[in-house]
Amino acid sequence: MIIDFVLNGKKVRLNSKPERRLVDILRDRYSISSITGDCYRGSCGNCMVLLQGRPVPSCLVLAANIRNKEIMTLEGFRNTDEYRDIEGGFEEAGVKLCEPVKPALILLVHDLIQREENPEQSEIRNIFRSIETRCGGESTLFRAIHLAAYFRRSRNGS
Amino acid sequence: MDEIAYRKQYKKKLFTAVTVRSPVARGRLRSIDSGSLPTGYRLITAADIPGKNRLTVFQSHMPVLAKDILSYRGMPLGLLVGNDEEELSTAAERIHIDAVPAEPRFLAATPGPATKESDYRISYGDMDFQKQQAVQVLEERISTPPQEHYYPEPHSAFALRKGREIEVHTYSRWPYHVKTTVAEVLGINPEQVSIQIKDEQTVLDGKVWSSSLVAAHAALAAWLTGKPVLLRYNRQEDFLYTSKRAPVSAQLRTHLSAEGYITAREIDISCDAGAFPLFEEEMLERICLGAVGQHYCPAMNLTGRIVTTNKPPMNAFEGLGTSQGLFISEVHGGRAAYMSEQDPYEWKKRHIKPDIEEEVPRFYREAEAVLPALESVVDRSDYRRKHAAYEMRRKRRSSLSKTIDMSRGIGLSTGYQGNGFIGRKEVKLSKTVRVSMDTAGNLSISTSSISEALQSYWKEMAARTLDISPEQVHFTSPATSTVPDTGPSILARNLTVTSRLLKQCFDAIKKRRFREALPIEIQRSYRLPPKHAWNHESFEGYPFPQSAWGASVVEVEVDSISFELTIRGIWLMISGGVVINRRRLVSSLEEGIRSALGWSYHEILSRGKAPDEGDWHRYHLLPPAATPPVYIDFLEDGNRSTIKGISQLPYSTIPPAFAVAVSQATGLDFDSLPITSERLKELEESS
Numbered sequence: 001m002i003i004d005f006v007l008n009g010k011k012v013r014l015n016s017k018p019e020r021r022l023v024d025i026l027r028d029r030y031s032i033s034s035i036t037g038d039c040y041r042g043s044c045g046n047c048m049v050l051l052q053g054r055p056v057p058s059c060l061v062l063a064a065n066i067r068n069k070e071i072m073t074l075e076g077f078r079n080t081d082e083y084r085d086i087e088g089g090f091e092e093a094g095v096k097l098c099e100p101v102k103p104a105l106i107l108l109v110h111d112l113i114q115r116e117e118n119p120e121q122s123e124i125r126n127i128f129r130s131i132e133t134r135c136g137g138e139s140t141l142f143r144a145i146h147l148a149a150y151f152r153r154s155r156n157g158s
Numbered sequence: 159m160d161e162i163a164y165r166k167q168y169k170k171k172l173f174t175a176v177t178v179r180s181p182v183a184r185g186r187l188r189s190i191d192s193g194s195l196p197t198g199y200r201l202i203t204a205a206d207i208p209g210k211n212r213l214t215v216f217q218s219h220m221p222v223l224a225k226d227i228l229s230y231r232g233m234p235l236g237l238l239v240g241n242d243e244e245e246l247s248t249a250a251e252r253i254h255i256d257a258v259p260a261e262p263r264f265l266a267a268t269p270g271p272a273t274k275e276s277d278y279r280i281s282y283g284d285m286d287f288q289k290q291q292a293v294q295v296l297e298e299r300i301s302t303p304p305q306e307h308y309y310p311e312p313h314s315a316f317a318l319r320k321g322r323e324i325e326v327h328t329y330s331r332w333p334y335h336v337k338t339t340v341a342e343v344l345g346i347n348p349e350q351v352s353i354q355i356k357d358e359q360t361v362l363d364g365k366v367w368s369s370s371l372v373a374a375h376a377a378l379a380a381w382l383t384g385k386p387v388l389l390r391y392n393r394q395e396d397f398l399y400t401s402k403r404a405p406v407s408a409q410l411r412t413h414l415s416a417e418g419y420i421t422a423r424e425i426d427i428s429c430d431a432g433a434f435p436l437f438e439e440e441m442l443e444r445i446c447l448g449a450v451g452q453h454y455c456p457a458m459n460l461t462g463r464i465v466t467t468n469k470p471p472m473n474a475f476e477g478l479g480t481s482q483g484l485f486i487s488e489v490h491g492g493r494a495a496y497m498s499e500q501d502p503y504e505w506k507k508r509h510i511k512p513d514i515e516e517e518v519p520r521f522y523r524e525a526e527a528v529l530p531a532l533e534s535v536v537d538r539s540d541y542r543r544k545h546a547a548y549e550m551r552r553k554r555r556s557s558l559s560k561t562i563d564m565s566r567g568i569g570l571s572t573g574y575q576g577n578g579f580i581g582r583k584e585v586k587l588s589k590t591v592r593v594s595m596d597t598a599g600n601l602s603i604s605t606s607s608i609s610e611a612l613q614s615y616w617k618e619m620a621a622r623t624l625d626i627s628p629e630q631v632h633f634t635s636p637a638t639s640t641v642p643d644t645g646p647s648i649l650a651r652n653l654t655v656t657s658r659l660l661k662q663c664f665d666a667i668k669k670r671r672f673r674e675a676l677p678i679e680i681q682r683s684y685r686l687p688p689k690h691a692w693n694h695e696s697f698e699g700y701p702f703p704q705s706a707w708g709a710s711v712v713e714v715e716v717d718s719i720s721f722e723l724t725i726r727g728i729w730l731m732i733s734g735g736v737v738i739n740r741r742r743l744v745s746s747l748e749e750g751i752r753s754a755l756g757w758s759y760h761e762i763l764s765r766g767k768a769p770d771e772g773d774w775h776r777y778h779l780l781p782p783a784a785t786p787p788v789y790i791d792f793l794e795d796g797n798r799s800t801i802k803g804i805s806q807l808p809y810s811t812i813p814p815a816f817a818v819a820v821s822q823a824t825g826l827d828f829d830s831l832p833i834t835s836e837r838l839k840e841l842e843e844s845s
Contacts, residue, residue: 033162038312039393043778094741096610098310098359125783134308134360137748138782140741 005066008076018064023047025063026073034074034103045104045131049073053114055107055130074103082110085155089148098135105131105141113149117158159314159327159356164388170241173385175376176250178236179399180228183262183468183768187226190236191254199240199249202382209345213374213436215335215367220434220471222343222374228257229433230470231768232399234371239379239387262468264767278442280450282519282697283457288422292413296497300410300489301830302482303765304430304472305403305757307364308779312396315373316388317380322346326377327354330369331361332646333606337638339370340377351377355636357608360749362476363648367436368400397774403475403757405430405765406445406482410490412455418498418505419512420455427462427486429479430765432472438464441479443580443694447701448483448810452525452572453491453509454518458697469768476750478649480576481809485831488571488814493827501545502570502818503536510572519697527733528572528707530793535731536570538789539711544568548822555825566726567823568713573810575734576702577650577803581692584655584684584703587645591656593663594679595624595671601631603660606644607652608636615738615801616660623664624671642681650803654704655684657801704800706734708807712815716823721838723759723820725786728812733793735802743804744790750808751788756780758813759832 003014007030016025021040026032026049035058038046042057049058050072077083086109090097097105108127112119124145164172178190178201192201204211204225212219224235238253240246315328324344330336333353341348353373372389380387391400406429413422429445431438446462475481495505511526512518536542548566555565578584592604601620607613613633621628634640644656663680670678692699713726728751737743760780763773817828826841 027162028165031162031166033160036161036311037392041775044393094739094745096359096742096745100310125781128781128783131781132308132779133310134362134749134753134779135310136782137745138752138785138788139748140745141782 001064003063003067005068006070008072014063016063018062020063022049022058022061022063022066022071026058032073032075036100038100039132043132045133046100048104048107048130050077050107055104055111074106077107077110081155082152085113085151086110086148088151089146090144092147093140093144095136095140095144098133101131101133101135109145109148112145113152117149117153119145119149159311159316159388159390161388161390164316164386168386171385173239173241173379173383173387174243174246175379175387175389176238176246177234177375177389177395178238178250178253178255180224180231180233180235180257181255182228182257182259183231185228185257185259187224187228187235188256188258191256192238192249193252193254195249196240196245199238199246200383201253202237202239202379203235206382207343207378208381209343212342213339213367213371214342215436216439218434218436218438220436222371222378230468232470233433234375237375237379239383239385241385264467264469278446278462278694280446280458280460280694280697283422285422285457285459288457289413291415291421293416294414294497295411296414296490296494297411298490298493299407299829300486301407301765302405302485303757303831304405304763305475305761306397306763306777307362307402307475309361309364309396310359312391312393313365313368313372313400314388314390315369315376316386317373317376318386319380319384323350323352324377324381325352325354326373327356328369328373329356329365330373331363331366331648332370333638334643335367335646336370336373339374343374343378344381351638353638355606355608357610362753363474363478364401366474366646366648394774397777398769398771399470401432401471401473402763402769404432404441404472404479404482406479406486408449408486410486412490412494414494414498418495418500420453420494420509422457423455425449425460427460428465429462430467430469430472431464432467432469434471435464435466436471437474437478440579440583441474443701444477444576445479445483448480449486450521451484451487451491452522452528452574453487453506454512454522474648476809477575477806480806481813484573484810485814485817488573489817492569492814492818492821501542503542503545506570506572507532520700521697524700524705525574527705528574528709531707531709531731531733532572534791534793535709535711535729538731538791539568539713539727539729541568541570541711544713552822552825563718564715565718565823566713566715567819567821568711569815569818569822570709570711571811571815571818572707572709573807574708575650575706575803575806575810577654577705578703579649579651580701590642590681590683591644591659591663592642592679592681593660593667594677595667597676599626599630599676601626602634603631604634604641605656605660606636606641607647607656608633609652611739611742612652616657619657619661620664623661624668650805653801653803659684704802706732706802706804706807708732708734708804708811710811710815712812712819714816714819714823716820716838721835721842723833723835723838725755725816728786728788730788730790730808730811731793732790732804732807734804734807735800737792738801740792746805747790747808748785748788750805751812752780752782752785754808754812755785755816757809757831758816759834762832762834
């Protein structure tokens with residue numbers, strides 16, 4: 001099956017079986033190393049990508065579902081100002097994340113502060129339901145997210 | 159593991175290995191038939207192993223690949239290797255395993271076939287006399303469940319054969335164990351094996367020997383095929399077939415005087431080590447010492463044993479068994495206080511620092527160091543007032559379901575973290591560091607620890623001692639070919655033992671740098687200080703090279719209609735040496751609290767069977783979002799220059815405080831974890 005889609009801002013054409021999982025396609029065909037196929041049930045978050053701007057676990061997305069869609073991984077997101085807001089927040093708070101959980105958390109925080117300029121604790125709590133990890137202390141994670149939101153607001157002048 | 163980098167570098171030459179596993183929990187293997195395999199593909203079995211088919215930890219062994227006896231479901235019995243994952247997957251499905259199943263043994267509650275070596279005994283005091291001083295006896299069984307490590311990355315290894323040598327890349331807390339295991343399995347000299355070490359956070363004292371098994375498999379496949387081989391478990395495989403926190407069961411009988419003092423105690427402990435007890439000596443001793451606890455007892459008879467079952471090896475978790483043991487002694491101590499109708503805080507304090515004339519064994523005297531943390535946590539949590547209020551309400555009601563509103567309880571617990579291996583084991587395990595200063599004054603440190611936080615701490619320590627810039631301090635590449643054997647990086651040994659050795663090296667260089675020509679190289683090895691002599695049988699001396707202390711209070715609320723359990727607050731007070739980076743420490747302790755709470759009421763893994771696919775689908779970690787308000791603080795312990803490992807303290811102190819709090823809130827006694835709302839409901843309905 002021929003599938004056209006946009007990966008990290010570039011148009012690409014893929015010949016794949018329709019039932020192949022997006023995480024495997026991104027790793028095997030496009031050498032996207034920020035994600036890993038880990039739990040294959042959508043709970044760990046280690047394969048998180050932005051699909052049409054919203055975070056989704058790519059192990060639950062099939063090749064057939066990405067036709068004409070826009071996909072961004074952490075590799076592409078790293079070049080944006082939005083990423084730097086989050087990176088700044090995490091650095092300032094002193095958060096040292098385990099590598100596998102990084103893409104999920106960064107993309108989920110981006111999605112949150114994109115929707116809510118000044119997210120409430122309950123909204124922050126919700127994003128942790130999409131990842132499964134023992135890494136990260138609560139107070140520093142919450143502080144990092146508040147700081148990221150603050151940097152985003154400052155940059156947007158709001 | 160940077161799988162993509164390996165694929166880019168080796169392309170089609172890179173082989174992947176799939177582990178072929180036993181379909182039965184117990185039985186005998188008759189044959190494995192791979193059928194016809196694609197060209198170049200190979201099924202490797204025990205018969206192909208050129209060296210010894212065993213993984214050794216101290217004096218205990220397990221087969222690297224099962225030859226005939228199958229001891230747990232998922233036990234590795236072959237490796238299928240090839241260069242196309244899809245073809246490999248199809249070929250793996252075609253493999254036929256002929257096994258004769260037998261009735262598996264899963265429960266370790268009753269004493270099983272313990273080996274003489276694994277028995278552990280503590281016996282001191284005049285038991286008969288002390289029993290006569292008692293007016294009441296508290297007898298109960300308390301047990302603790304297994305827990306999954308849920309590593310940041312599942313087990314993996316990459317191996318590359320280079321002529322007569324082999325290079326292995328893996329995550330491991332004990333790189334030199336990987337090296338010796340690979341050498342033994344391949345039947346080659348350890349000098350022919352090089353291990354590249356990868357760093358990983360939050361491994362909870364796991365990946366000690368289990369990485370060596372995966373590395374030996376990858377190395378075996380690379381050695382026999384001559385191809386670079388990658389072996390990576392997926393999360394489900396890691397969950398089902400790798401080691402978990404060992405479950406423990408204890409029968410306790412405590413004799414109490416009319417004043418509520420413990421006069422004598424008999425304890426019988428069984429630790430379920432799964433199919434192969436590895437690391438069992440240290441683990442069992444820590445469990446038993448934890449079960450002895452910190453409350454002074456004039457006469458003690460304790461027997462501990464390792465029991466084998468047909469589960470995957472159950473093994474080390476953060477603290478190697480201390481938290482299981484402390485859970486048992488703290489919950490039992492809480493009940494003894496209730497039975498004596500005494501305030502648990504006063505009862506605890508009197509037992510930690512007894513007002514008696516006879517000499518108290520040093521093991522108990524050292525525990526007095528927890529008192530400042532205990533007093534502080536009691537003050538900050540308003541424990542005494544809350545406890546008295548909740549106790550009054552508990553006594554007024556006949557059962558939880560007859561309460562019309564929320565019911566509250568509060569629990570108190572103390573604990574310790576024993577850093578480094580017990581007694582002479584710390585000396586037996588090589589612990590060497592090497593530091594050199596070149597002609598330009600640059601410092602090179604060789605140790606197998608690659609933790610970023612520790613390296614940054616050591617950099618600062620070196621810069622301060624030698625008055626050089628931190629930029630002049632470098633760490634040698636983390637490979638066994640370049641760093642000395644520093645032993646396993648668990649039990650906070652890097653923080654305590656390695657830090658001390660490095661400081662000795664820095665001081666030695668400071669003395670010699672202006673007297674001798676550069677370069678200078680200093681090597682230091684660990685020696686057991688004489689005061690750390692320890693004899694468990696006579697209960698003399700002190701077991702740990704260093705200890706940190708902590709006290710916790712947990713306050714809970716239970717809805718009497720829905721049995722929903724809410725934690726209102728957690729207070730953790732730590733007395734654990736100098737605090738280097740408070741924010742990072744708090745973050746690490748919060749991680750620990752979340753995992754300790756997971757063990758207490760959220761992560762459910764049956765102890766009555768081996769983990770199965772149902773467990774895999776049900777098992778979830780407690781998300782950061784679910785953590786209640788936590789108050790953490792640190793007390794200076796007088797020695798401002800000592801840095802100690804403290805990350806195990808949440809695991810040791812919070813689960814027992816939680817269980818005692820829920821007991822007060824509900825009036826129900828719990829003999830095990832996890833305590834879930836469903837379990838509360840069942841217990842209440844049956845009571």
